[in-house]
């Protein structure tokens with residue numbers, strides 16, 4: 387049996403382990419771990435993994451004055467550069483070793499797919515230990531959104547999800563998370579996505595993994611995505627979405643941070659009976675606890691919460707499910723949540739499959755009639771906005787088909 391660190395507190399502390407183990411009552415739920423969980427060492431330390439004091443200390447070890455740290459951060463966040471030749475303000479003979487000390491290569495592109503007339507670019511990245519993650523860049527008329535991964539695999543074990551089948555390998559470092567952002571910001575700036583040069587405007591943590599299972603690194607990434615250069619990429623916190631399958635202590639902790647990011651909760655079922663089956667984490671934090679926390683997040687952040695709901699044929703897509711979902715959301719009042727029903731991206735050979743179009747429409751109609759704002763995701767790249775792991779599953783499958 388795989389050994390795992392103990393977690394005894396219901397609230398993750400700032401000392402939260404890097405294990406990816408989610409907090410709470412372990413008797414009710416255990417993260418599903420892949421065979422090689424946590425046996426891969428730690429990624430090299432990157433500028434974005436260091437606090438200010440550590441950056442200065444690292445610079446001093448290299449014999450550099452303090453002001454160089456700001457120059458390095460400017461290159462990274464402001465100009466999106468990590469190539470030594472771009473660091474013309476550093477002594478030429480020192481560029482290589484300084485850059486490798488602060489900007490080790492953390493992610494390497496191994497495949498890329500372009501879809502939707504060049505407006506969707508999916509990238510498969512290899513990490514230092516040979517594991518893989520994905521990110522997806524999507525261009526819309528009024529925004530450019532990047533969907534990023536925060537863990538290698540996922541430990542939540544949802545039976546309808548291909549990523550869940552992998553189990554959790556490990557948490558990603560802040561540097562690994564942010565390198566996805568830098569790469570996409572550069573591609574957008576340089577016009578490598580259809581629509582010409584532009585600016586990366588939105589980030590969604592809806593790729594591989596449960597962001598709340600890697601809280602510390604995700605939060606540090608959020609702070610550095612939203613801070614202005616040279617402290618961060620300068621993407622408004624209001625344009626960042628953090629998703630969760632319902633890790634209540636994580637939702638509550640995020641609310642207390644006072645950062646106006648949007649919260650997305652992958653609910654997928656309106657009752658505990660059904661959700662216990664679809665989302666095993668529900669046995670640790672049930673629908674009442676999750677919805678209470680989501681509504682409290684709305685009150686604290688004044689941001690409408692997204693409720694993600696993957697529609698599965700004959701399982702959770704019937705009129706009774708829509709009615710119960712509307713009732714449960716309306717219990718908390720009006721206009722606090724936005725439901726995103728998403729057509730399921732089924733795993734081949736699984737009993738979970740996508741809803742019939744007429745059932746999708748009825749589901750939506752019932753929500754609307756009950757006064758709930760709801761938008762059915764389309765099935766192009768934009769469905770990536772809607773479901774954790776669904777993206778990773780789809781991306782991996784399409785990479786497989788292409789190779």
Ligand code: SF4
Pocket residue numbers: 540541542543544547548549550551594595596631652773774775776
């Ligand atoms: S649906 Fe989301 S939370 Fe569940 S296993 Fe897949 S990636 Fe993890």
